[in-house]
Structures are given as structure tokens and as C-alpha cells.
Amino acid sequence: MTKITENVIETFCIELLEKQGYEYIYAPDIAPDSDNPQRSSFEDILLSSRLTDAVARINPTIPHDAQQEAIKEVSRIHSPELLTNNESFHRMLT
Known part of the structure; x- marks a missing residue:
């Protein structure tokens, strides 16, 4: 029996939303200290x-x-x- 983990559920949800036209962006890629920050701090x-x-x-x-x-x-x-x-x-x- 396959163990259901948080990662399995997260991956399933991301794929489901992408099929509906949503764009998934990996959070560290848009973090405040990244090359493409989309918020000034994680409090935003x-x-x-x-x-x-x-x-x-x-x-x-x-x-x-x-x-x-x-x-x-x-x-x-x-x-x-x-x-x-x-x-x-x-x-x-x-």
C-alpha cells in the first residue's frame, strides 16, 4: 500500500490546478531574497x-x-x- 504523504498530496493538487490553467511557481523562486522577489518580506x-x-x-x-x-x-x-x-x-x- 502506498503511503500518502504531504508531498504526494501537494504534487497532486499542483497538477490538478495546472490542468485548470493555473501557473505554479516554486516559492523559493519568488522569495524576498531571490533573483525575482515578488514580496518585500514573508510577512506580505x-x-x-x-x-x-x-x-x-x-x-x-x-x-x-x-x-x-x-x-x-x-x-x-x-x-x-x-x-x-x-x-x-x-x-x-x-
Whole structure:
């Protein structure tokens, strides 16, 4: 019987998301100390430039100010509770 490890699950999930059109980037390749940093520190949860590009690409007809307001809202932490924040974020997406 094959042992299911975290690596097996992670690889499966990455492959599944890639099949759906998502781009996988190995985290150390975009780390703050890498040749292509996409955040100033590991404390930065969101990859701001990627989020801004995605919002503009997905919503080209929405005014720039509205796009910036949406980014600000997504970036805001409303509660110290992780579950509450996840639920709030999910509501914004749906």
C-alpha cells in the first residue's frame, strides 16, 4: 500500500490546478531574497503586483478606482479569527 504523504498530496493538487490553467511557481523562486522577489518580506501575504495585474486582466471594463478599491477590500483583515477572514474572503469572491 502506498503511503500518502504531504508531498504526494501537494504534487497532486499542483497538477490538478495546472490542468485548470493555473501557473505554479516554486516559492523559493519568488522569495524576498531571490533573483525575482515578488514580496518585500514573508510577512506580505498577498503578491500585490500579481493581484493588481489579475484584477485588471479579469475586469478590464471596471474603472481603475473601483479596481483599486476591490484590491484594498481584499487586502483588509477584518477579524483576528482565521475562519472568519476566510469566510469573508470567500463571500467577496462569489
